[in-house]
Amino acid sequence: MKEKEYSDIFSGFKGAQTDLIPILVRIQDKAGYISEQSVRQVSGFLKMSENQIYGVASFYPKFRFTRPGRKSIKVCMGTACHVRGGLFLSEAVGWKLGIAIGQTTEDMRFDFQRAGCLGCCTLAPVVKINEDVHSRMSVTRLKEILEKDD
Amino acid sequence: MISFEKRKQQAQKRWDELKATDIPVIYFGAATCGQSAGAMKVIEAVKQILKENKLQAKIVKVGCIGPCYMEPLMDIQMPGHPRISYANVTPDSARRIIESYFIKGNPLPEMAVGHFGENGHEVTDGIPRFFETPMLKPQVRLVLRNCGFIDPENIDHYLANEGYVGLSEALKKTPEEVIAIVAEAGLRGRGGAGFPTHKKWEICRSVKADQKYMICNVSEGDPGAFMNRALIEGDPHCVLEGLIIASYAIGASHGYIYINSDYLLAIARLKKAAEDMRQCGLLGKNILGSGFDFELTIKEGAGAFVCGEETALIGSVEGRRGMPRSRPPFPAVEGLFGKPTIINNVETLGTLPNILRNGAAWYKQYGVKGNYGTKTFSLVGSVRRGGLIEVPLGTKLRQIIFDIGGGSWKPFKAVQTGGPSGGCLSDEYLDIPVEYESMQAAGSIMGSGGMIVMDEDTCVVDLALYFLNFTQKESCGKCSPCRVGTWHMVTILEKIAKGDSEAEDLTKLQTLAETAARASLCGLGQSAPNPVLTTLRHFRNEYLAHVQDKHCQAAVCRDLVEYVIDPEKCNGCQRCLDICPTQAISGARSELHRIDELRCIKCKACYEVCRYDPLAGNAISIKSKRRVS
Numbered sequence: 018m019k020e021k022e023y024s025d026i027f028s029g030f031k032g033a034q035t036d037l038i039p040i041l042v043r044i045q046d047k048a049g050y051i052s053e054q055s056v057r058q059v060s061g062f063l064k065m066s067e068n069q070i071y072g073v074a075s076f077y078p079k080f081r082f083t084r085p086g087r088k089s090i091k092v093c094m095g096t097a098c099h100v101r102g103g104l105f106l107s108e109a110v111g112w113k114l115g116i117a118i119g120q121t122t123e124d125m126r127f128d129f130q131r132a133g134c135l136g137c138c139t140l141a142p143v144v145k146i147n148e149d150v151h152s153r154m155s156v157t158r159l160k161e162i163l164e165k166d167d
Numbered sequence: 168m169i170s171f172e173k174r175k176q177q178a179q180k181r182w183d184e185l186k187a188t189d190i191p192v193i194y195f196g197a198a199t200c201g202q203s204a205g206a207m208k209v210i211e212a213v214k215q216i217l218k219e220n221k222l223q224a225k226i227v228k229v230g231c232i233g234p235c236y237m238e239p240l241m242d243i244q245m246p247g248h249p250r251i252s253y254a255n256v257t258p259d260s261a262r263r264i265i266e267s268y269f270i271k272g273n274p275l276p277e278m279a280v281g282h283f284g285e286n287g288h289e290v291t292d293g294i295p296r297f298f299e300t301p302m303l304k305p306q307v308r309l310v311l312r313n314c315g316f317i318d319p320e321n322i323d324h325y326l327a328n329e330g331y332v333g334l335s336e337a338l339k340k341t342p343e344e345v346i347a348i349v350a351e352a353g354l355r356g357r358g359g360a361g362f363p364t365h366k367k368w369e370i371c372r373s374v375k376a377d378q379k380y381m382i383c384n385v386s387e388g389d390p391g392a393f394m395n396r397a398l399i400e401g402d403p404h405c406v407l408e409g410l411i412i413a414s415y416a417i418g419a420s421h422g423y424i425y426i427n428s429d430y431l432l433a434i435a436r437l438k439k440a441a442e443d444m445r446q447c448g449l450l451g452k453n454i455l456g457s458g459f460d461f462e463l464t465i466k467e468g469a470g471a472f473v474c475g476e477e478t479a480l481i482g483s484v485e486g487r488r489g490m491p492r493s494r495p496p497f498p499a500v501e502g503l504f505g506k507p508t509i510i511n512n513v514e515t516l517g518t519l520p521n522i523l524r525n526g527a528a529w530y531k532q533y534g535v536k537g538n539y540g541t542k543t544f545s546l547v548g549s550v551r552r553g554g555l556i557e558v559p560l561g562t563k564l565r566q567i568i569f570d571i572g573g574g575s576w577k578p579f580k581a582v583q584t585g586g587p588s589g590g591c592l593s594d595e596y597l598d599i600p601v602e603y604e605s606m607q608a609a610g611s612i613m614g615s616g617g618m619i620v621m622d623e624d625t626c627v628v629d630l631a632l633y634f635l636n637f638t639q640k641e642s643c644g645k646c647s648p649c650r651v652g653t654w655h656m657v658t659i660l661e662k663i664a665k666g667d668s669e670a671e672d673l674t675k676l677q678t679l680a681e682t683a684a685r686a687s688l689c690g691l692g693q694s695a696p697n698p699v700l701t702t703l704r705h706f707r708n709e710y711l712a713h714v715q716d717k718h719c720q721a722a723v724c725r726d727l728v729e730y731v732i733d734p735e736k737c738n739g740c741q742r743c744l745d746i747c748p749t750q751a752i753s754g755a756r757s758e759l760h761r762i763d764e765l766r767c768i769k770c771k772a773c774y775e776v777c778r779y780d781p782l783a784g785n786a787i788s789i790k791s792k793r794r795v796s
Binding site for chain 2: 031033034035036037038039041042072076077078079080094095096097099100101102105108109111113132133134135137138139140141143149150152155156157160
């Protein structure tokens with residue numbers, strides 16, 4: 018991210034500690050992850066140490082510290098999805114792409130995450146790929162989607 | 168600025184125009200559930216269909232009306248006719264419906280699920296009334312009264328439906344009188360614990376401070392629960408109205424909505440609602456000329472289950488790690504930024520406008536003594552008719568699961584209420600009423616409203632392991648009973664699921680669970696053992712089968728199952744060979760295939776392909792091995 022993009026984000030805030038989480042949310046929305054550079058920038062703006070910022074950011078499962086792939090695969094791990102076989106979907110991604118949760122493929126095509134609950138439990142099990150929710154998924158359908166070229 | 172009364176008349180006029188319009192209105196359920204099911208694609212397609220046929224219609228996006236399993240829902244209201252609802256609409260079926268209804272005047276009754284009976288029409292071509300259908304009939308919709316009916320982004324719709332009447336009633340009274348009404352109504356916290364709302368308020372009201380805060384808790388970290396999200400997406404104003412009423416009662420001039428940053432649609436709708444409120448004089452200085460000032464901040468959280476705990480939530484709002492602290496002092500005395508703070512659940516706040524508008528006596532006609540009013544649930548899992556429901560307290564679990572939900576496809580096994588903090592109840596408990604006390608007596612909790620139904624395909628050991636894995640990851644790590652206790656419980660449960668356990672493990676598990684429940688600092692740790700304790704209590708036999716016989720009845724625990732090919736059914740289509748990630752299946756085309764057990768990782772891919780592929784023979788089954796030691 019460029020200087021300008023940071024200052025754009027910061028301009029909506031006063032610079033108090035209470036702004037930390039909303040700022041991190043916006044940076045992650047924009048850049049896809051929280052980089053070392055982002056932490057330094059936030060540290061300068063909020064007058065907090067980088068350690069403090071990492072301390073807060075790493076507490077919340079939402080924040081990630083590695084660069085995402087072009088397609089983000091989020092397998093829902095909510096209870097309804099679990100009961101309807103969500104775990105198998107999550108493993109299928111693992112064996113198909115050879116990456117573990119939180120990792121990105123070497124060619125930067127995919128990254129793989131688990132989501133707490135996507136809030137559409139009646140459609141379980143669901144997988145979210147970028148902004149699209151795929152409902153009532155199966156291992157075979159997921160495999161087909163992953164094999165399709167982007 | 169025009170007066171509030173004038174503004175309301177304007178809104179009423181616009182609403183009446185929409186209801187008695189000369190052009191057709193098409194309503195779409197466009198909350199998260201609808202959008203996930205593809206509502207946005209259908210809307211685009213419908214716009215195209217209307218354009219192609221040169222038809223005129225007004226499109227209104229509404230919230231979730233409840234039966235999420237029917238999403239995407241499309242309702243058509245023709246001039247002079249009631250609104251008719253169609254379920255599971257695709258671009259193709261939308262075309263059929265619109266072309267038939269708009270051009271030929273035939274509403275295709277066989278495709279309709281129900282009509283809403285307005286405009287004086289009772290029966291329409293054999294289409295039942297929507298609220299008379301099995302899923303809707305037993306429900307009482309008080310909090311959800313507007314969800315699915317009004318455009319959540321249009322304040323006119325809310326105002327025309329008795330919106331902000333409760334607030335103006337409240338502002339005419341003293342805060343003490345408002346608290347007294349809520350006390351009389353017997354409202355209890357809908358977040359799950361059921362603490363009387365007015366008691367919490369009274370404590371905060373009596374504390375002297377220059378600043379007090381009100382927080383609405385929308386962190387909803389329970390996996391499998393979406394009631395709060397759906398309510399905000401469908402009717403944001405009712406929550407905001409409740410928030411101001413509560414703030415007025417406790418004397419807070421600043422309110423926060425702590426909302427999970429993943430709830431994009433809900434956040435957008437809250438922001439839009441707040442903007443509209445400000446323009447109507449419902450937010451800011453001197454609300455409705457009462458002299459009461461109120462400011463609102465929408466605070467995006469980063470989603471952690473522990474942030475449902477009040478002191479952890481406050482930490483998160485302040486921009487710290489969401490870790491709970493020991494109490495007292497309670498937040499009502501010393502909370503956000505050290506000031507007296509009340510944290511209320513979304514549904515609690517959403518109920519307040521109803522109570523203030525209609526009075527305590529009206530509210531008390533719903534529910535049973537000590538448990539007045541209604542409660543929303545997200546009814547999901549292995550259930551035919553899943554979705555967002557609202558029932559009076561005291562309704563029996565059986566009514567909820569079987570009458571409303573239509574039961575499960577396979578024989579019913581258990582229901583989990585209250586999410587990871589709740590318990591798992593067997594069929595013996597189906598006839599207990601859903602009340603705070605009775606749920607607790609059965610070992611579960613009311614919880615915020617997650618209700619997950621399980622049939623015989625669910626293994627309770629696996630379920631307990633799932634929840635403990637969740638709470639172990641979500642444990643903030645501050646106190647050791649929770650941090651270490653949940654970890655050890657996971658380890659023991661994994662052993663049981665693998666078939667490596669001994670008889671004494673069950674005793675260890677029980678003791679560990681009881682200790683963690685008693686010694687943990689906050690609600691997360693105190694309730695985390697509930698899934699273990701309740702499954703041990705109600706499904707001990709299944710644990711014993713895992714421990715003694717190494718047998719998983721539901722064929723879920725993968726170390727205890729095997730994949731078997733039925734030689735009678737296998738047609739040698741090689742579909743499973745292609746999909747198997749470990750080349751564990753072998754066999755020539757049109758000949759019987761074999762699974763190499765040593766290579767098989769039990770990923771279920773071959774099972775699915777064999778079962779659902781039209782060319783395959785449905786020959787692969789997952790069976791539990793019985794290895795008696």
